[in-house]
Amino acid sequence: MKKLVLVDGNSIAYRAFFALPLLNTDKGVYTNAIYGFTTMLLKVLEEENPTHMMVAFDAGKTTFRHNTYKEYKGTRQKTPPELSEQLPFMRDVLKAFNIAHYEIENYEADDIIGTLATKAADSDFEVKVYTGDKDLLQLVSEKVKVALTRKGITNVDTYDLNLVDEKYGITPKQIIDMKGLMGDSSDNIPGVPGVGEKTALKLLKQFETVEGVYKEIENVSGKKLKEKLEANEESAYMSKKLATIEINAPVDIGFDEMKKEEPNHEALLSLFKELEFSSLLDRIGGSEIVEKEELEDLEITVVEEITSEMLVSPSSIVVEILDENYHNADIIGISVANKKGNYYIPTEKALTSDVFKEWAADKQREKWVIDAKRGVVSLGWKGIKFEGVTFDIQIASYLIDPSSSSHDMADIAKRNNAISVETDEAVYGKGKKRHIPAVEVLSQHLARKAASISELKEKLETELKDNHQYELFKELEMPLSIVLGKMERNGVAVDKNELVEMGEKLTATLKTIEAEIHELAGLSFNINSPKQLGEVLFEKLNLPVIKKTKTGYSTSADILEKLRDKHEVVEKILHYRQLGKLNSTYIEGLLKVIHKETGKIHTIFNQALTQTGRLSSTEPNLQNIPIRLEEGRKIRHAFIPEQSGSVILAADYSQIELRVLAHISKDKNLIDAFVNDLDIHTKTAMDVFHVTEEEVTSQMRRTAKAVNFGIVYGISDYGLSQNLGITRKEAQEFINRYFESFPGVKEYMENIVREAKENGYVTTMLKRRRYLPEINSRNFNQRSFAERTAMNTPIQGSAADIIKKAMVNMAEEMEKQELKSKLLLQVHDELIFEVVKDEIDLMSKLVRDVMESAVELDVPLKADVEYGATWYDAK
DNA sequence: CGAGACACGC
DNA sequence: GACGTACGTGTCTCGA
Numbered sequence: 043m044k045k046l047v048l049v050d051g052n053s054i055a056y057r058a059f060f061a062l063p064l065l066n067t068d069k070g071v072y073t074n075a076i077y078g079f080t081t082m083l084l085k086v087l088e089e090e091n092p093t094h095m096m097v098a099f100d101a102g103k104t105t106f107r108h109n110t111y112k113e114y115k116g117t118r119q120k121t122p123p124e125l126s127e128q129l130p131f132m133r134d135v136l137k138a139f140n141i142a143h144y145e146i147e148n149y150e151a152d153d154i155i156g157t158l159a160t161k162a163a164d165s166d167f168e169v170k171v172y173t174g175d176k177d178l179l180q181l182v183s184e185k186v187k188v189a190l191t192r193k194g195i196t197n198v199d200t201y202d203l204n205l206v207d208e209k210y211g212i213t214p215k216q217i218i219d220m221k222g223l224m225g226d227s228s229d230n231i232p233g234v235p236g237v238g239e240k241t242a243l244k245l246l247k248q249f250e251t252v253e254g255v256y257k258e259i260e261n262v263s264g265k266k267l268k269e270k271l272e273a274n275e276e277s278a279y280m281s282k283k284l285a286t287i288e289i290n291a292p293v294d295i296g297f298d299e300m301k302k303e304e305p306n307h308e309a310l311l312s313l314f315k316e317l318e319f320s321s322l323l324d325r326i327g328g329s330e331i332v333e334k335e336e337l338e339d340l341e342i343t344v345v346e347e348i349t350s351e352m353l354v355s356p357s358s359i360v361v362e363i364l365d366e367n368y369h370n371a372d373i374i375g376i377s378v379a380n381k382k383g384n385y386y387i388p389t390e391k392a393l394t395s396d397v398f399k400e401w402a403a404d405k406q407r408e409k410w411v412i413d414a415k416r417g418v419v420s421l422g423w424k425g426i427k428f429e430g431v432t433f434d435i436q437i438a439s440y441l442i443d444p445s446s447s448s449h450d451m452a453d454i455a456k457r458n459n460a461i462s463v464e465t466d467e468a469v470y471g472k473g474k475k476r477h478i479p480a481v482e483v484l485s486q487h488l489a490r491k492a493a494s495i496s497e498l499k500e501k502l503e504t505e506l507k508d509n510h511q512y513e514l515f516k517e518l519e520m521p522l523s524i525v526l527g528k529m530e531r532n533g534v535a536v537d538k539n540e541l542v543e544m545g546e547k548l549t550a551t552l553k554t555i556e557a558e559i560h561e562l563a564g565l566s567f568n569i570n571s572p573k574q575l576g577e578v579l580f581e582k583l584n585l586p587v588i589k590k591t592k593t594g595y596s597t598s599a600d601i602l603e604k605l606r607d608k609h610e611v612v613e614k615i616l617h618y619r620q621l622g623k624l625n626s627t628y629i630e631g632l633l634k635v636i637h638k639e640t641g642k643i644h645t646i647f648n649q650a651l652t653q654t655g656r657l658s659s660t661e662p663n664l665q666n667i668p669i670r671l672e673e674g675r676k677i678r679h680a681f682i683p684e685q686s687g688s689v690i691l692a693a694d695y696s697q698i699e700l701r702v703l704a705h706i707s708k709d710k711n712l713i714d715a716f717v718n719d720l721d722i723h724t725k726t727a728m729d730v731f732h733v734t735e736e737e738v739t740s741q742m743r744r745t746a747k748a749v750n751f752g753i754v755y756g757i758s759d760y761g762l763s764q765n766l767g768i769t770r771k772e773a774q775e776f777i778n779r780y781f782e783s784f785p786g787v788k789e790y791m792e793n794i795v796r797e798a799k800e801n802g803y804v805t806t807m808l809k810r811r812r813y814l815p816e817i818n819s820r821n822f823n824q825r826s827f828a829e830r831t832a833m834n835t836p837i838q839g840s841a842a843d844i845i846k847k848a849m850v851n852m853a854e855e856m857e858k859q860e861l862k863s864k865l866l867l868q869v870h871d872e873l874i875f876e877v878v879k880d881e882i883d884l885m886s887k888l889v890r891d892v893m894e895s896a897v898e899l900d901v902p903l904k905a906d907v908e909y910g911a912t913w914y915d916a917k
Numbered sequence: 918c919g920a921g922a923c924a925c926g927c
Numbered sequence: 928g929a930c931g932t933a934c935g936t937g938t939c940t941c942g943a
Binding site for chain 3 (some may be wrong): 060227228471568570571572573574593622623626627632633651652653654656658659660661662663666751752754755756757758759760761764821822823826827828830831834838
């Protein structure tokens with residue numbers, strides 16, 4: 043069977059351009075549309091495996107349709123130059139793929155496709171059309187299917203006769219009539235004003251065509267509608283004509299010319315390289331070739347015996363661990379680079395060498411590293427002190443631009459044009475294939491890493507200084523990494539039996555609920571499968587479908603919440619979900635990560651990940667232990683002090699983000715509220731609803747709280763509406779009223795967006811930086827998102843700065859006073875300590891003082907301190 | 918093995 | 928005129 047794939051080139055290019063962020067190459071060539079277009083081609087070739095293929099483009103500005111209606115596409119904005127400059131590259135891509143492309147004066151790509159699809163169907167081809175334009179659905183027939191881009195570019199819905207009927211309830215031919223009636227604003231086709239998709243479909247069901255409507259116009263129900271139709275009869279006929287795809291365009295390309303040939307592999311490789319499509323190079327199997335030609339062996343010494351001459355100051359050092367999790371993991375090799383040379387030290391040699399250990403522990407001998415914490419903690423587990431780290435290139439890279447996809451050595455080296463370092467994945471493999479390579483390979487790899495640290499240290503240091511971030515680096519993040527390392531290494535004690543017991547109870551309850559659900563549903567199924575659950579709820583039990591996801595019915599908690607009183611099984615499912623989450627993530631999850639030797643839990647804080655400057659925590663994530671619902675909160679009973687008699691002390695900042703907002707916006711009203719220590723949500727409610735304190739209802743306070751939440755997290759009117767279960771309009775109204783009450787905040791929001799547009803980035807109080815390239819995007823979504831980010835990042839990021847500062851100050855103070863208490867965890871606005879009995883009073887006061895004085899603001903900082911026998915009791 | 922749905926914290 | 932909307936981590940299912 044012959045199979046012809048026809049692609050609407052302009053339409054796909056447009057979709058790709060607006061769907062993807064504005065990527066560009068080192069040379070400044072924009073590539074997002076080319077990239078999207080290319081991934082789509084790859085996918086089509088893979089999935090369709092066509093015998094014939096052709097991409098049609100529009101030619102010129104005017105077409106025969108302009109003779110009918112000179113305003114055709116009159117409202118369409120000019121193609122942005124960032125996109126038009128990409129179009130020639132797409133033709134290059136097609137050429138390399140050996141795919142035909144075609145255009146004719148006076149006709150649109152649609153018409154070429156329509157003509158060829160019709161011809162091909164007659165010549166026994168199976169035809170598939172790829173486009174982002176719904177108009178093309180009129181071409182669907184027995185032999186012609188239309189793949190319509192859905193979200194992004196590679197995601198498509200394939201329309202055949204059935205699907206068109208299902209979605210619209212009409213035949214493909216009637217699509218034209220639909221457009222005739224409703225028009226198309228994007229093409230500036232007028233249609234009948236006041237008639238939208240719904241009305242058009244209703245009319246077509248009754249009268250079949252535009253002609254049918256007018257023939258029996260007296261039978262149209264609704265006086266207004268009839269009037270509108272009568273007044274715009276001419277427009278309707280013209281619109282139908284405009285929307286009709288020409289199937290007899292003067293196309294002079296034969297099917298022979300569309301035969302799909304093998305791609306020109308070399309041309310593709312060089313093109314992808316030029317465009318910097320590294321992930322696509324992988325897909326066409328070109329990455330090995332690329333890397334090999336770059337690497338030249340570095341001169342290294344494999345160390346037999348460590349001498350102090352090798353370990354001069356400063357030295358760059360790499361302590362390599364295969365495992366992502368470095369707690370008590372094997373060190374597979376160590377490399378050192380300095381002015382004496384590049385050294386590879388086999389692990390055993392290093393760990394048993396007194397020279398090495400002495401050097402490592404010597405604060406005076408400078409070390410430059412990548413991911414200091416990783417080295418310090420892993421050597422710590424081996425009983426080796428590692429001090430004197432003055433430069434961590436990972437943290438530097440993160441501070442310079444947190445948005446970089448990763449801050450590992452291969453990445454940093456590549457970004458900064460340093461000597462090339464292979465990716466860990468290329469050297470070690472991934473998944474099952476991960477392994478330690480031969481020593482020649484390993485030593486090269488590690489030596490290259492160490493050498494690139496030396497090579498780049500100064501460059502990044504200068505960049506930090508230029509950005510006024512050196513203090514942030516040197517005085518905050520570097521010392522913080524040591525503090526975090528100690529917290530991780532120390533770990534948190536847990537009551538294993540408590541967890542096991544809770545788990546047993548949960549498992550039993552879950553079994554009961556499961557049985558009840560199966561009983562109520564009348565069949566046994568996997569409640570954890572949203573797919574099966576959806577089928578049971580919406581097909582078997584016929585509950586109303588509120589929302590669909592792209593794979594089926596949505597069964598998320600907020601949807602189930604709305605179905606609560608429709609069927610008693612819903613409540614049970616919600617409960618089952620809640621307990622299931624507790625059991626699998628928290629009980630079983632935590633039991634799994636209890637360390638075999640220490641019996642404690644050792645998380646890893648990622649200090650170089652979030653875009654705002656917050657930390658994150660993994661394996662396990664100790665920043666999302668339940669607290670909101672009592673059943674989950676009980677998990678905190680299992681977090682206990684290591685030493686008997688000690689307590690868990692939790693200190694959290696009260697409203698730190700809103701206080702930061704008051705400070706940076708200088709809003710008088712907000713500053714007053716905090717200076718007078720008011721309940722901020724009540725105060726907001728009073729202002730937004732124009733009521734006195736006594737008149738504030740709990741509902742009002744709840745709304746005000748959600749508004750404050752929205753301000754802090756940078757959510758949109760939509761987000762707020764979802765949160766409160768109100769309409770978007772109402773949400774916008776609340777936001778407006780908020781800004782009326784806090785005009786300084788509004789001014790700040792406007793200024794920060796302007797600043798972001800001018801600089802391309804925003805900063806926090808301590809000069810943390812976040813770039814927002816999308817702030818000037820023409821894509822509404824991307825731009826709006828960047829604008830909200832501009833407003834939010836200084837707030838959330840400054841709060842992160844402040845608590846980090848408090849942590850560093852606290853560690854310093856505790857060391858100075860030689861306290862035995864320990865910092866265990868940080869949860870964004872909260873610090874958790876283990877406090878020995880005779881330090882309770884001292885620590886309670888000290889923690890509060892240190893947190894509240896971490897920085898000086900226009901409003902007071904407030905920290906609440908609580909302690910108890912377990913984390914649960916520290917409330 | 919990766920993507921998607923879902924749920925937890927701030 | 929629609930777009931599809933806080934972040935980060937982890938678990939489970941499901942289809943390739």
